[in-house]
Amino acid sequence: MELQIIKVNILLLGLIGLLFMGCYNDVEEELYPTVNCNTAGMSYSTDVVTILTNNSCISCHNNTNPQGSIKLDTYSDVKIYVDNGRLFGSVNHDVGFKSMPQGSTTKINQCSIDQLQAWIKDGALNN
Numbered sequence: 001m002e003l004q005i006i007k008v009n010i011l012l013l014g015l016i017g018l019l020f021m022g023c024y025n026d027v028e029e030e031l032y033p034t035v036n037c038n039t040a041g042m043s044y045s046t047d048v049v050t051i052l053t054n055n056s057c058i059s060c061h062n063n064t065n066p067q068g069s070i071k072l073d074t075y076s077d078v079k080i081y082v083d084n085g086r087l088f089g090s091v092n093h094d095v096g097f098k099s100m101p102q103g104s105t106t107k108i109n110q111c112s113i114d115q116l117q118a119w120i121k122d123g124a125l126n127n
Contacts, residue, residue: 037111042119043127044075051116052078055091055108056101067102075126082124088116 042048052058052072061072071077072087081087089097093107100108107113119125 035111037114039114039118042115042122044078044119044125045127047115048078048119051108051112055112060102079124079126082120088113088120091116 049058058073060067061070063071063073070081072081078087081090086097088094090100091108092113093099099105
């Protein structure tokens with residue numbers, strides 16, 4: 001009888017220990033760290049071209065074989081889609097626009113979207 005009580009106590013202590021090991025107070029800043037995204041002074045030649053290149057926009061929408069007859073390999077081409085809202089609407093997956101990259105439910109990274117938006121808000125200059 002005493003042996004059985006000891007076994008039950010050990011089992012209960014073990015279960016209580018497992019319960020406490022499973023408890024953890026997550027800190028939101030540790031789970032979702034702040035990403036530093038510089039959106040100041042965005043430049044077409046330095047920032048926008050890099051974003052369009054790194055996200056395969058230019059590889060699909062170039063002068064050689066423009067998918068959907070959309071070209072994005074020169075400033076004047078990009079400016080057309082900035083002015084009609086299609087560039088930002090597509091990369092931001094806004095309602096009413098065809099989401100890009102095509103075939104993906106995932107947007108390009110938020111920092112790139114924020115940088116494009118900043119460049120557009122600053123006048124989408126050819127700089």
